[in-house]
Amino acid sequence: MTGRVNISNLCFGYTGREKDLVFSKISFDLEQGEVFCLLGPNGSGKSTLLKCMARLLNPLEGSVCLDGENLNTLGAGKIARKIGFVPQSLVCVFPFTVEDIVIMGRASRIGMISSPSKTDRRKAFESMERIGISHLAKRPCNRLSGGEWQLVLIARALTQSPGVLLLDEPTSHLDLGNQIKILEVVDSLAKEGITIIMASHFPDHAFLNADKVGILKDRTMIALGDPNKVLSEDVLEITYGITIKIVTIDEGINRKICVPVLNQKKTKQQVKNGSIDGLV
Numbered sequence: 001m002t003g004r005v006n007i008s009n010l011c012f013g014y015t016g017r018e019k020d021l022v023f024s025k026i027s028f029d030l031e032q033g034e035v036f037c038l039l040g041p042n043g044s045g046k047s048t049l050l051k052c053m054a055r056l057l058n059p060l061e062g063s064v065c066l067d068g069e070n071l072n073t074l075g076a077g078k079i080a081r082k083i084g085f086v087p088q089s090l091v092c093v094f095p096f097t098v099e100d101i102v103i104m105g106r107a108s109r110i111g112m113i114s115s116p117s118k119t120d121r122r123k124a125f126e127s128m129e130r131i132g133i134s135h136l137a138k139r140p141c142n143r144l145s146g147g148e149w150q151l152v153l154i155a156r157a158l159t160q161s162p163g164v165l166l167l168d169e170p171t172s173h174l175d176l177g178n179q180i181k182i183l184e185v186v187d188s189l190a191k192e193g194i195t196i197i198m199a200s201h202f203p204d205h206a207f208l209n210a211d212k213v214g215i216l217k218d219r220t221m222i223a224l225g226d227p228n229k230v231l232s233e234d235v236l237e238i239t240y241g242i243t244i245k246i247v248t249i250d251e252g253i254n255r256k257i258c259v260p261v262l263n264q265k266k267t268k269q270q271v272k273n274g275s276i277d278g279l280v
């Protein structure tokens with residue numbers, strides 16, 4: 001398994017009607033171990049695109065290929081062994097323990113009538129350690145905070161040992177320390193060769209650790225490529241409809257950060273005037 005991803009002309013709508021398409025003609029390629037940051041305003045289709053990539057939704061057109069294999073040709077078990085998916089939210093009404101939930105990440109590798117093996121339990125324990133939640137192992141999952149639950153879902157996906165990991169806003173419920181911890185885990189997983197696709201509301205995340213960024217808006221990928229080349233102040237303004245300054249922090253950090261500016265909205269005409277670098 002190499003974790004190579006090829007998305008070609010992907011098109012999806014919940015009703016199947018042309019006028020209701022969430023997106024169409026989405027194409028991009030990722031090499032093994034690349035981190036792709038998916039940005040876009042609320043409702044632009046980021047979660048929907050991730051669900052199409054995980055085959056939880058069937059694209060109307062186009063293909064998702066992993067390591068050259070079209071997901072259409074693979075069964076659910078094989079897809080689950082290749083792709084880990086951490087959804088934005090998931091409700092669990094039954095009080096499984098955290099340990100049980102994390103071991104469920106091994107489901108595609110455990111036989112229908114078998115119990116988890118020593119390896120399955122060790123993998124689950126290692127994931128909990130890595131995410132820093134082993135102290136929650138015996139806690140019922142319906143008695144967790146939103147952030148703790150998010151960490152459990154990430155640990156569950158790691159236990160799967162996937163080649164590709166899809167993360168839908170993985171830091172949305174986390175305190176600053178845990179946000180950075182998860183971004184560091186993303187970084188180290190990518191270095192181990194896992195390909196990561198991460199939806200986010202923070203363009204800073206693209207500067208922090210993404211090899212590629214894509215901006216989904218108006219049913220299409222309006223920008224795609226190296227964050228340092230693609231993410232300009234104009235592109236961010238078109239994306240979010242507000243003024244955002246990009247500032248470079250030196251002092252040993254040497255990284256760009258995004259600073260929203262209050263009450264400085266440009267008119268649409270001002271934005272339209274002149275061509276904008278970075279837009280597809």
Ligand SMILES: Nc1ncnc2c1ncn2[C@@H]1O[C@H](COP(=O)(O)OP(=O)(O)OP(=O)(O)O)[C@@H](O)[C@H]1O
Binds near residue numbers: 014045049
């Ligand atoms: N199950 C569904 N049935 C019908 N429409 C849906 C469904 N889920 C989402 N949508 C619609 O599809 C569009 C894209 O939603 P999606 O959740 O993918 O956006 P998003 O970019 O992830 O949004 P956010 O940033 O707010 O999480 C929205 O218009 C949404 O209302």
